[in-house]
Amino acid sequence: MTRLKHTLLLCLIFLLTKADAQKNAREYYQLTVYQYSSAAQETALNDYFQNALLPTLHRLGITRVGAFSNLANDTAKQKKMYVLIPFRGPEQWISINDQLSTDAAYQKAAAAYMNAPNKAGVYDRMETILMKAFTNAPVLQKPGLTNTKTDRVYELRSYESGTEKLFHNKVEMFNKGGEVGIFKRLGFNAVFYGEVIAGASMPNLMYMTTHADMAARDRNWKSFSTDAGWNQLKVDPAYQDNVSRIEINFLKARPYSDL
Numbered sequence: 001m002t003r004l005k006h007t008l009l010l011c012l013i014f015l016l017t018k019a020d021a022q023k024n025a026r027e028y029y030q031l032t033v034y035q036y037s038s039a040a041q042e043t044a045l046n047d048y049f050q051n052a053l054l055p056t057l058h059r060l061g062i063t064r065v066g067a068f069s070n071l072a073n074d075t076a077k078q079k080k081m082y083v084l085i086p087f088r089g090p091e092q093w094i095s096i097n098d099q100l101s102t103d104a105a106y107q108k109a110a111a112a113y114m115n116a117p118n119k120a121g122v123y124d125r126m127e128t129i130l131m132k133a134f135t136n137a138p139v140l141q142k143p144g145l146t147n148t149k150t151d152r153v154y155e156l157r158s159y160e161s162g163t164e165k166l167f168h169n170k171v172e173m174f175n176k177g178g179e180v181g182i183f184k185r186l187g188f189n190a191v192f193y194g195e196v197i198a199g200a201s202m203p204n205l206m207y208m209t210t211h212a213d214m215a216a217r218d219r220n221w222k223s224f225s226t227d228a229g230w231n232q233l234k235v236d237p238a239y240q241d242n243v244s245r246i247e248i249n250f251l252k253a254r255p256y257s258d259l
Contacts, residue, residue: 026133027140028087029194031206034123036079044113044122045081050256052109057085060099062092064140066191066259068154068251078124082156082251084192084208084259086140093130131194131206136175142259143189143210149259153211154191154251160204162244167203170242171195174205177239182229183209188220191259201247210259214250 034045049067057065066084073079087093100106107114116122133139145152161167174180174193183190189210196204211217224230233239253259 048113056106067254067257129199134193160245173239
């Protein structure tokens with residue numbers, strides 16, 4: 001083999017390897033939870049997300065951004081809104097704040113949000129959760145539903161474990177054990193599955209499924225509970241007693257959400 005052919009072969013191998021790595025790359029997710037208590041704050045948050053944050057993220061090439069509120073927000077004293085942002089990797093996540101701080105259009109559109117009064121701000125508190133996608137669900141997916149997104153039920157679940165070892169075991173149950181595949185087969189329209197790498201409830205994983213409405217959600221979970229694959233998996237000795245607490249939040253999409 002000539003030196004030129006050898007060099008071309010090495011270049012081809014490098015490009016194919018890089019393309020394969022990019023194809024199989026696991027995304028990172030930032031889920032920010034905004035707690036607020038007044039109608040004025042809700043209006044301000046919606047205005048910021050719809051007219052400043054999401055349009056800027058779109059211009060920066062970050063699409064599939066989710067914006068949600070709790071189904072019970074109307075009656076809850078402490079209300080919440082959620083923003084879910086996918087990133088190609090940690091480098092993009094690290095750089096996003098610098099990009100926003102130097103983006104003139106964003107700075108103008110977000111002025112009211114950024115200059116809110118100290119003691120009567122746009123929100124009461126905020127929490128940021130950083131996750132890495134599961135190996136068997138490496139990228140965020142838009143729900144494959146045809147009804148209006150604001151009519152859907154988005155179910156956000158957090159599974160906590162007593163130790164890091166048990167947490168990794170539960171993640172393995174989703175991946176190697178096939179739990180992700182069961183949800184897919186039964187039409188749960190999962191948006192994401194993520195290993196939490198920074199958050200307030202670690203060690204834990206989080207995932208979000210989507211249903212046409214609450215009745216469809218209940219039917220899906222009934223199908224799950226009677227599924228032969230799940231009933232075989234849940235008694236597998238390799239995956240026992242690996243979840244200590246489950247938190248469930250029912251969400252609805254904001255009209256401007258990408259998901």
